[in-house]
Amino acid sequence: MGVYAITLDGFGGPEVMRWASVADLPAPGPGEVLIEVAAAGVNRADLMQRQGFYPPPPGASEVLGLECSGVVSRVGAGVRDFEVGQSVCALLSGGGYAEQVLVPETQVLPVPDGLDVVAAAGLPEVAATVWSNLVMRAGLHAGQLLLVHGGGSGIGTHAIQVAVSLGARVAVTAGSGAKLARCKELGASTLINYREADFVAVLGDMGGADVILDNMGAAYLGRNVAALAPDGQLCVIGMQGGARGELNLGALLGKRGTIHATGLRGRPATGRAGKAEIIAEVRRQLWPLVAEGVVAPVVHAELPVTEAAEGHRLLDSAETVGKVILRVRD
Ligand SMILES: NC(=O)c1ccc[n+]([C@@H]2O[C@H](COP(=O)([O-])OP(=O)(O)OC[C@H]3O[C@@H](n4cnc5c(N)ncnc54)[C@H](OP(=O)(O)O)[C@@H]3O)[C@@H](O)[C@H]2O)c1
Numbered sequence: 001m002g003v004y005a006i007t008l009d010g011f012g013g014p015e016v017m018r019w020a021s022v023a024d025l026p027a028p029g030p031g032e033v034l035i036e037v038a039a040a041g042v043n044r045a046d047l048m049q050r051q052g053f054y055p056p057p058p059g060a061s062e063v064l065g066l067e068c069s070g071v072v073s074r075v076g077a078g079v080r081d082f083e084v085g086q087s088v089c090a091l092l093s094g095g096g097y098a099e100q101v102l103v104p105e106t107q108v109l110p111v112p113d114g115l116d117v118v119a120a121a122g123l124p125e126v127a128a129t130v131w132s133n134l135v136m137r138a139g140l141h142a143g144q145l146l147l148v149h150g151g152g153s154g155i156g157t158h159a160i161q162v163a164v165s166l167g168a169r170v171a172v173t174a175g176s177g178a179k180l181a182r183c184k185e186l187g188a189s190t191l192i193n194y195r196e197a198d199f200v201a202v203l204g205d206m207g208g209a210d211v212i213l214d215n216m217g218a219a220y221l222g223r224n225v226a227a228l229a230p231d232g233q234l235c236v237i238g239m240q241g242g243a244r245g246e247l248n249l250g251a252l253l254g255k256r257g258t259i260h261a262t263g264l265r266g267r268p269a270t271g272r273a274g275k276a277e278i279i280a281e282v283r284r285q286l287w288p289l290v291a292e293g294v295v296a297p298v299v300h301a302e303l304p305v306t307e308a309a310e311g312h313r314l315l316d317s318a319e320t321v322g323k324v325i326l327r328v329r330d
Contacts, residue, residue, distance in 0.1 A: 005097060014309035033103060036070050037099055038328060046312070068101055131282050133260065134235065157322045160172065162295055163187075170190070171191075204226075215238030301320070
C-alpha cells in the first residue's frame, strides 16, 4: 500500500525534499519495534545529509531523520520493554521523516506521562549527545563550571538544563541577546555574546572551564584550550568552524587537559560505546528528570512535515532557540 516519507529529489537546498509515497517497511525483526511516527526532530546533520555531505551509515535508512516520537504499532520477537499502543520516542540512524520507522528497542524511550508526544520528538538526539559527552565521558558534577558554545542551539538548551540539574554552573556563548536571555531562563549564569566579548577572557576571570561542550571545532580549538581550567576537558561534538585546526600541545599539557571528540550516529547499535549503552544510561539517569519536568524539551517551532523545507530554512537561519519539530500526524 505504501507509506509516506520525505524523499530527496537529488541533493541540494531545502526545495529538494518531497513528501512522497515509498515502499512499505518490512515487519519488525527480532528486537525491533515499528513506530507510527507522530513527529520528527530536525537536526543540523539532516541539513548536511540533504546537501549530500553526510551519507547515512551502512544499513541505515536513506530517509532523513535521526529522532522521532510516536506510538508502537508492532513489535518483533523478543521485544520485552515496549508494547503495542505505547507512546515512545526513539534515537534513529535515519528514517524519522516518515509515517513509519523501524528501530531496535534498545534505542527507544517511553514518553513520560504528561509530556507532549510531539515535543518528545526533539529529545532523543540531544539527550543522547549531551549525556554521553557531559556525564559518561567528562563526568560533569556539582560545583564544576561548564562552558556551552551555541547555548541557544537544540544541544545547548538541553545541555544547560542537564548541567544545572547536576549542580554545575553554566556559562554560554551565543550570537544574540535574545538567545542569551533564553539561556538565562534555562539556568545559565554567565552569558557571553561572542560578537561582543572574548569567552577566553571571561572564563579566565572565573578560573577556567572544567568542561567545554563545543560545536565550533577548528575555529575554537586554541581558544577552547586557553579557556580550560587545570585538568579541564574539551568535548568537541561539532565542526561548524572547520575540521582541521592547529593544537598547541604545550598549552594542553600545561593544563593537564583532555580533548574528547565524539559522534553519535556512527556508533554501533549495541556493544561497547554503542547507542544501546547510551540510551540505557539516559533512561536510567536522565529520564526521571524529564518525567519530573526538571529537564524539558525546548521547542522553537512545530511545522507539518509537508513543510520540511521551511523547517530546514528555519534551523539554518540562526533565529531558532531550541528545536524545530516536524509533525507527521495531527
Ligand atoms: N557529535 C554528535 O554526536 C552531535 C550530535 C548532535 C549535534 N551535534 C552538533 O552539535 C551542534 C549543535 O547541533 P544542533 O542540532 O543543536 O544545531 P542548531 O540548533 O542548528 O544550533 C547551531 C548553533 O550554532 C551556533 N553558532 C554559530 N556560530 C557560532 C559561534 N561562532 N559560536 C558559538 N555558537 C555559534 C548558532 O547560534 P548563534 O546564533 O548564537 O550563533 C546555533 O545556535 C552542531 O554542530 C551539530 O552538528 C553533534
